[in-house]
Amino acid sequence: MSDVGERTDPEEAAPRASRRVRASALLAVVPLVGLVELGLHLKQTTSDVVPDSDWTAARDAVKAELRPEDLVVFAPFWADPLGRRFFGDEIATLARSARPDATRFPRAFEVSIRGAHTEELAGWKKVSEKQVGKVTITQLENPSPSKVLTDLVTLVRPETMTVSRVDANGASTPCSFQRGASAGGSTVVPQGTLTPADKFVCGSGHVGVAVLHALDHHPHLCIFATPQPGGVLRLAFKGVTFGESLHGHSGIQWLTERTPTAERVELAFSAFDRPLGEHSHKVGVGWVGYEFPTPELAGKKGDLVAEISGPAGQRYYCFEADTR
Amino acid sequence: MSDATEKEPASAERPAEAETKKEPTKDEGEGLRAWGRKNLDPLIALGLAGGYVAALLATARSLGFSRDEGFYFSASSEYKRWFVLLLSNPSRAFERSAIDAIWQANHEHPSLMKSLFALSHLFLHDRFKVFQDASTAFRFPGMLSMGLAIWLTYMFATRAYSRLAGVVAALALMTMPNVFYHAHLACFDVPIMAMWTACVYAYWRAEAGDAKAPGIALEGPGMARPAGLNGAVLVGLVYGLTLETKHNAWMLPAVFVPHALLVHGRAMAKSAGRSGRLPVPASLVAMATIGPAVFLALWPWLWNDTLPRIQEYVNFHVHHDYYNIEFLGRTYFGPPSPKSYMPVMIAATVPTVTLLLFAVGAFDRVRAIVRRARHAWLPPKEKSPAPAGDRLHTDALVLLALVVPLSVFLLPRTPIFGGTKHWITAYPFLAMLAGRGFQLAWDALAPVLAARFAALREATPRLLAQAALVTAAFLGPALVTAHSHPFGLSAYVPFFGGTAGGADLGLNRQFWGFTTQSLAPYFAEHAPPGATVYIMDTAWPSWARMIEEKRLRPDLRGVGSPAEALFSIVHHEQHINEVDYNIWTEYGTAAPDHVLDHDGVPIVSVYRRPPRRP
Numbered sequence: 061m062s063d064v065g066e067r068t069d070p071e072e073a074a075p076r077a078s079r080r081v082r083a084s085a086l087l088a089v090v091p092l093v094g095l096v097e098l099g100l101h102l103k104q105t106t107s108d109v110v111p112d113s114d115w116t117a118a119r120d121a122v123k124a125e126l127r128p129e130d131l132v133v134f135a136p137f138w139a140d141p142l143g144r145r146f147f148g149d150e151i152a153t154l155a156r157s158a159r160p161d162a163t164r165f166p167r168a169f170e171v172s173i174r175g176a177h178t179e180e181l182a183g184w185k186k187v188s189e190k191q192v193g194k195v196t197i198t199q200l201e202n203p204s205p206s207k208v209l210t211d212l213v214t215l216v217r218p219e220t221m222t223v224s225r226v227d228a229n230g231a232s233t234p235c236s237f238q239r240g241a242s243a244g245g246s247t248v249v250p251q252g253t254l255t256p257a258d259k260f261v262c263g264s265g266h267v268g269v270a271v272l273h274a275l276d277h278h279p280h281l282c283i284f285a286t287p288q289p290g291g292v293l294r295l296a297f298k299g300v301t302f303g304e305s306l307h308g309h310s311g312i313q314w315l316t317e318r319t320p321t322a323e324r325v326e327l328a329f330s331a332f333d334r335p336l337g338e339h340s341h342k343v344g345v346g347w348v349g350y351e352f353p354t355p356e357l358a359g360k361k362g363d364l365v366a367e368i369s370g371p372a373g374q375r376y377y378c379f380e381a382d383t384r
Numbered sequence: 385m386s387d388a389t390e391k392e393p394a395s396a397e398r399p400a401e402a403e404t405k406k407e408p409t410k411d412e413g414e415g416l417r418a419w420g421r422k423n424l425d426p427l428i429a430l431g432l433a434g435g436y437v438a439a440l441l442a443t444a445r446s447l448g449f450s451r452d453e454g455f456y457f458s459a460s461s462e463y464k465r466w467f468v469l470l471l472s473n474p475s476r477a478f479e480r481s482a483i484d485a486i487w488q489a490n491h492e493h494p495s496l497m498k499s500l501f502a503l504s505h506l507f508l509h510d511r512f513k514v515f516q517d518a519s520t521a522f523r524f525p526g527m528l529s530m531g532l533a534i535w536l537t538y539m540f541a542t543r544a545y546s547r548l549a550g551v552v553a554a555l556a557l558m559t560m561p562n563v564f565y566h567a568h569l570a571c572f573d574v575p576i577m578a579m580w581t582a583c584v585y586a587y588w589r590a591e592a593g594d595a596k597a598p599g600i601a602l603e604g605p606g607m608a609r610p611a612g613l614n615g616a617v618l619v620g621l622v623y624g625l626t627l628e629t630k631h632n633a634w635m636l637p638a639v640f641v642p643h644a645l646l647v648h649g650r651a652m653a654k655s656a657g658r659s660g661r662l663p664v665p666a667s668l669v670a671m672a673t674i675g676p677a678v679f680l681a682l683w684p685w686l687w688n689d690t691l692p693r694i695q696e697y698v699n700f701h702v703h704h705d706y707y708n709i710e711f712l713g714r715t716y717f718g719p720p721s722p723k724s725y726m727p728v729m730i731a732a733t734v735p736t737v738t739l740l741l742f743a744v745g746a747f748d749r750v751r752a753i754v755r756r757a758r759h760a761w762l763p764p765k766e767k768s769p770a771p772a773g774d775r776l777h778t779d780a781l782v783l784l785a786l787v788v789p790l791s792v793f794l795l796p797r798t799p800i801f802g803g804t805k806h807w808i809t810a811y812p813f814l815a816m817l818a819g820r821g822f823q824l825a826w827d828a829l830a831p832v833l834a835a836r837f838a839a840l841r842e843a844t845p846r847l848l849a850q851a852a853l854v855t856a857a858f859l860g861p862a863l864v865t866a867h868s869h870p871f872g873l874s875a876y877v878p879f880f881g882g883t884a885g886g887a888d889l890g891l892n893r894q895f896w897g898f899t900t901q902s903l904a905p906y907f908a909e910h911a912p913p914g915a916t917v918y919i920m921d922t923a924w925p926s927w928a929r930m931i932e933e934k935r936l937r938p939d940l941r942g943v944g945s946p947a948e949a950l951f952s953i954v955h956h957e958q959h960i961n962e963v964d965y966n967i968w969t970e971y972g973t974a975a976p977d978h979v980l981d982h983d984g985v986p987i988v989s990v991y992r993r994p995p996r997r998p
Contacts (some may be wrong), residue, residue, distance in 0.1 A: 084828035090744060091825050091857035094737035100878030105867055108884065109984040138887040141956065141964075141979050142985040148769030149975040149994070157974035158965070173984075174884065242970050247919055249708070249959060254946065254966035270969040273962035277715075279974075314962065318717065361929035 079187070115146035116195030121192050122169045123151060124346055125199070131165035132156055137141050137278075138178035143171055158271045158281035160309045160380045161349065166205035170198040206384040209301040210310075213380050216260075216269045216283055220299060223260035223267045226292045226367075235262035250315045253284060253376050262288060265375055267295060272378045275317040275346030280309065282378040287325055289372035300364040300383060302357035308381030311347040316376055320344025325370030325377045332362055341370075341377065354383070413763035425547065429538035432554045433531035440527040440568055444520050445935070447870040448901025454926030457522055459490035460501035460570070462996045466684070467502055480688050491693070492700045495683045496628040497575050500525035509512050517933050522570040524812045530567035533578035533812055534558060535773035540585050541816040544778050546823050548850060549745075553819030555854065557812055559861035562804045565872025573805040576630035579622070580809035583636055584785045586622045590615030590667045591647075592777060613666065620670030625677020631701050632789065632809055637671075639784045644668055647777050700884045707801035708959035713890025726807060732891060733804050733878045734814070742814050744821030746786075749779045786813035803892060805871065820985040822857065826850060870902060871982040885985040890958070897921030897955050899980065899987050901935050906978045906990060908937055911951060918949035920963055944992075946970040951977075954989045967991045 122132060132151055134143030144152035162168065162180050167187075170178055173195055177284065184200035191197075195245070215221050223235040237260050244254040259268030265286020272280045285293055306329055323343045329336040329352065337352030420427065449457070464485040477483075490498065501522045508514040509521035534554050542550030557563060567574045590612070626633040644665050645652075656662045680686050686693050707719040711725055731739065738875040756776050789809040792798050800806075812936040830846070839845040860878070868875035873894045876886035887893065900922045907917070919927050919942040927942045929935075946967045954964045968974045975988040 062640035074539050084832075087744060087825045088829035088832065089738050091737065091822060091853050093740055094735070094857035094860045097878045098861075098863060099734055101860055101864050101867070101882065104878060104884065105983050108882075136888060138904065138956075138985065141989045142974055142981065142984070145976045145979045145989070147975070149498055149973045152975050154968060154972070154974050158968065174888065176888075236740050242947040244944075245918065245947060245963070245966060245970075247922065247924065247944055249921065249963065251962060254969050257947075271965035273965050277958050279961070279965045279968065314959075320717075377452065 063209040081257075102113075108194075110142075110194045112146070114195045115142060116193040118171055118195040118197055119147045119151065121190060121197055124170065126151065126169065127167070129166055131159070131162055131168040133162075133168060133170050133178045133181065134383070135170055135172035135178045136174065137178075139173055139176075141176045144155055147171075148178070154271070160280055160282070161204050162202070163204075163307070164208045164382070164384070165303070166202050168200045168202070170196075170200060172196045178298050206307065207303075209383045210297075210299075210305045210364075211382045212300075212366075213269055213281055213283060213382075215297045216267070217258070219303060220297065221260075222296045222298075224294045224296075225262050225288045226294050228290060232294070235260040235267065237261075252315065253313050253378075256284070262286065262293060265293075267293070270378070272311050272347070272376075273314050274311045275314045275344075277314065278347070279343060280301065280311060280347055280378070280380070282309070282311070282380040283366050284376065284378045285366075285370055286375045287370035287372055287377060289371075293368040295366040295368070297364045297366070299361060300331070302331065302354055302360045302362070302364075303383045304355050304358050305384055306352045306354055306355065306364075306381055307349070307384050308351075308379060309347055309349045310339060310341040310377070310379040312341065312374060312378065313376035316374065317344055317346055323371045323374065325368065325374050327379055328369075329381070330365045330367070331357060336364075339379075342378075343374070412462045422901060425539060425542050425550065428547075428944075429535040429542075429554070432538060432551075432558070433520055433534040436558050436567075437527050437531040440564075441520065441524075443869055444482070444523055444527075444568055445517060446901075447565075447568050448898045448935070449519065449923075449926035449929055450569060450571070450896035450898040451921065451926060452896060453519075453522075453898075453922040454729070454923035454929065455490055456498055456501060456570050457519065457929055458925045460498045460505060460522055462486050462489040462933070463495065463498055464502035464506050466811035467499075467506060468884050471899075474821075483687060491685045492697065494628045494630065494679070495685065496625060497525060497529075497570075497572050497630075498797025499682070501570050505728045519570070519929055519933060523568060526570050526573070526574055527567060529575040529578040530563075530746075533581055536578065536585050537812040537815055540588070540812070541819040544782065544816065545820045548826060549819030549823040550815070551819070552741070552822040552854060552857070553812075553815040555858045556815035556818040556861075559858055559864045559865045560734055560738070561807065561868035561872050561875040562733045562813060563811060564865045564868065565870075566805050566808065572630040573802075573808050576626070576632045577811060577952065578635065579626040579629045579790070580785070581812040583619070583622045583626045583633070584639065584781060584813075584884050586615070586619045587640060587671075588778065588781055590619050591644075591665060603615045614668040616666035616728070617674065619667040621678060623671040624682070627675055627679040628682045635792065636790055638788045639781070640671065641765060643777075643781050643784050646780050656863065700767065703797060706799045707895075708957070709801040709803065709895070710892045710958040711800070712892060713958075716800060717959075719799075721793070721798055721800045723794050723796075725800045726790060726793035729804050729891075730805060731806075732876045732889070734811075734877070734885065735858075735864065736877055736879045737857050738815070738818045738861065741818035741821035741825070741857070744824055745817035745819065746783070746821075748820060748824055749775075749817065750785065753779050753783070774925060781811050782816060786810045801895070803895065822854070826853065829853070833847065838859075871899065874982050874985065874987060883985045888984045893956055893985065895921075897923065897926070897958065899955060900927070900953065902980055903929055903978075903988060903990060904936050905955065906980070907940060907951070910992070911937065911940060914939050914941060915951060916943045916949045918943055918946045918952035918967075920953050921955045921957075950993050952991045954991075954994075956988065964989065 113331065132147065134140045144157060168181055168184060170181055181200050184202055187199040187201050189196060189198045218237040225233045225235060239258050242254050242257040245251055253270055255266055256268040256270045259266040265288065267283065267285045269281065270284050272282050274280050285295065287293060310327060321343045325339060325341045327341065328338045336354055339350040463486065466482065469482060504524045505521040506520055508516050508524060515521040515524065534557060538550040541553035546664065623636065626636065648665060652663055690957050708715050708717050712721060716722065746891040752775060772816060789807045793800065793807055833849060834840045840849055864875065864878065874883050874886065876882055876891060880886060881888060897920060901917065917940050929942065931938050943949045947970055952967045954960060954967065971991055971993050973994055977992040978990040979986050980988040
């Protein structure tokens with residue numbers, strides 16, 4: 061690619077000529093990279109694509125061995141919609157798809173394509189691996205599974221829960237339970253979380269179960285609870301069976317969490333008129349866990365109270381907890 | 385394809401030999417052939433451009449409407465009213481009330497393309513019924529812009545380098561999947577790419593000194609002869625049209641001013657020293673005067689309250705919202721933008737062979753500039769022989785036209801939500817340098833082939849060999865581009881793993897909800913009559929047009945919330961996961977009824993409200 065006249069040095073001429081030949085050879089093959097692209101493209105659009113039949117066969121294979129307490133995950137995460145579609149509502153349940161974490165599941169089926177794996181199961185013991193077409197089904201065992209005794213998310217209904225707003229002077233105002241239509245959604249994003257159809261209504265806020273879009277963009281089924289201005293939101297769960305610990309998570313809709321602030325939402329648990337623990341959620345930390353040991357309550361059954369306080373603007377605060 | 389083997393690229397100063405050959409004419413047929421030979425390059429360019437526009441038209445109906453298109457359809461329909469008024473009652477059309485009422489629509493963007501969309505709709509759809517779909521009429525000027533971009537890319541590269549380079553440059557531009565997608569749309573991105581290129585080309589021709597135009601001042605050894613008056617006026621007009629196409633045009637002075645200083649600076653200084661006057665290239669003067677005048681003249685919104693409205697226009701773009709865009713698994717929504725975004729996205733979306741050829745061509749031309757600079761700055765005694773033919777004018781211009789639109793995306797405050805389309809103006813110049821790179825590759829290969837196959841010393845076999853090499857290089861990109869339709873924004877190059885590779889890397893899969901239309905077969909089969917559909921990221925005007933043109937079943941009713949809908953859709957983008965999860969909350973299920981995918985990668989999920997549970 062010379063475009064200037066060059067001085068010739070006899071001693072350098074030979075190696076320069078050799079370099080030039082090599083450069084020419086290299087240059088000449090550059091257009092042929094297009095053929096490699098062609099080959100890769102043909103492979104990527106035919107044999108690399110997982111056919112529907114493989115997904116269906118994988119579903120049948122998992123279904124044959126699946127127990128109700130098992131977890132089913134799809135990897136990579138972008139393939140999750142395909143997995144949920146092909147595995148259907150019976151296998152890809154909300155409880156599995158929008159789990160708080162994997163600790164409660166004793167066993168998991170990881171359904172993966174393209175050699176991907178779920179980070180969440182990294183410490184689990186691999187029991188078996190099966191190839192169904194292009195889908196890999198890996199069965200894993202949780203090295204330390206926790207048995208959930210009561211999941212608070214399942215108690216959000218008037219029969220098993222009361223909600224009230226407690227003023228600074230201690231006056232309590234009950235929040236009524238409403239069944240109706242959900243609210244929210246539009247054709248622009250962000251939309252915020254849909255207000256669920258069934259919920260306790262407290263002033264301009266609510267308490268109800270919905271799926272949180274957490275900071276890590278993963279879904280978590282949890283109890284949305286709007287902090288009350290100048291007061292405390294009091295949730296009393298009835299008939300909770302206590303175990304060795306109270307385990308849970310909290311989060312705020314990702315749109316709020318993605319801009320960290322100094323704001324905090326406080327969550328305090330108590331039972332049998334004594335505090336169990338407090339969890340402080342700082343805006344920006346994402347979906348975080350907490351655990352309070354309750355060995356002295358193990359085996360007891362009673363009411364569990366959760367009190368939430370914080371800035372009124374955090375209407376998308378959500379938490380979940382279980383006893384185990 | 386002429387063979388530019390082992391010779392310096394042609395240039396505007398020294399156009400490609402094939403263009404200037406004069407053929408004797410004996411009779412009419414011979415005259416026609418001579419005319420054809422004389423105009424071979426424009427004809428080749430026209431063929432490439434025309435073929436591409438035909439492909440765009442043939443595939444237009446299978447591509448849904450993006451959010452912006454919906455808004456531009458609406459604005460153009462308004463503008464059409466004004467043109468109708470102009471034809472029927474011109475004096476009324478120029479009254480302030482008529483102007484402001486109509487041209488306020490979408491006044492954050494200049495009006496040229498929307499006016500063309502409107503006129504195309506008025507004449508090619510309403511009046512002459514050339515197009516059955518109103519949307520195709522709206523889109524047609526954008527498609528023609530792509531044709532213009534191809535024509536210009538071919539002509540520029542052919543004149544600057546060689547005919548082979550021109551063909552390859554045009555093919556390189558034609559086989560970029562993202563460009564193919566944007567070229568369908570009634571939007572401004574491909575039009576500004578065309579106008580940016582047109583402006584640079586016009587300036588190049590003008591400043592190079594058309595042989596027919598009288599030269600004025602500023603001549604010196606190794607310098608291009610500057611613009612004649614006609615050329616300069618043309619540059620001014622083209623720049624005005626470019627300003628009126630999209631605000632990217634305001635960056636063009638960053639191309640032309642440094643270029644003028646680089647190429648003419650020394651002569652300007654000498655002239656200033658001699659006469660005390662600073663001679664400015666006529667093209668720049670024309671751009672600074674005629675350009676803004678055209679900009680104002682063609683945008684009726686600015687005819688009243690001109691300064692406040694210009695201020696509003698500037699403010700809108702200076703303080704533009706940041707939208708969400710995923711890059712390497714993270715959604716960005718504000719500054720600072722990642723500096724790696726632009727280079728990684730180019731590498732991931734422009735065919736690799738094109739980029740490699742570009743690298744070869746760019747290296748060649750940058751090296752030439754460096755040598756030219758060394759030659760200029762070294763003391764006379766140390767000077768190497770002068771460069772063979774001065775191409776600083778061309779090389780500097782092509783590189784500046786490439787680098788300026790790209791460099792903006794290295795600034796931390798530049799929003800990146802538009803993906804590759806926001807630096808699309810660089811692509812014709814990237815393609816040109818790829819053409820130059822291909823020429824160099826051929827130059828390296830040709831002697832080897834000729835030594836082995838004597839037949840290749842003849843013109844026709846050599847031409848066939850060139851064609852075979854071009855095919856080897858661009859068949860892959862062409863198939864990738866064709867395969868990407870109608871999911872052009874989901875397509876990533878094979879070396880990045882294709883569509884699935886892009887998903888693995890956490891690269892954006894789409895934006896602006898244009899993929900809704902691809903659900904038509906599903907709805908046709910599964911939706912009961914009058915079914916309600918939550919249309920999610922689809923803009924209302926886009927949905928309305930799809931229904932009107934029966935691209936979707938016309939009895940479907942769009943609604944604005946999953947709570948109202950029997951079917952809810954989710955366009956898969958990371959930040960839109962919230963909609964997915966909202967639908968789970970509303971429907972009580974996480975299992976979609978259908979997932980529209982491209983190469984096994986989810987594009988849109990469709991949920992169907994389950995029967996009410998007891």
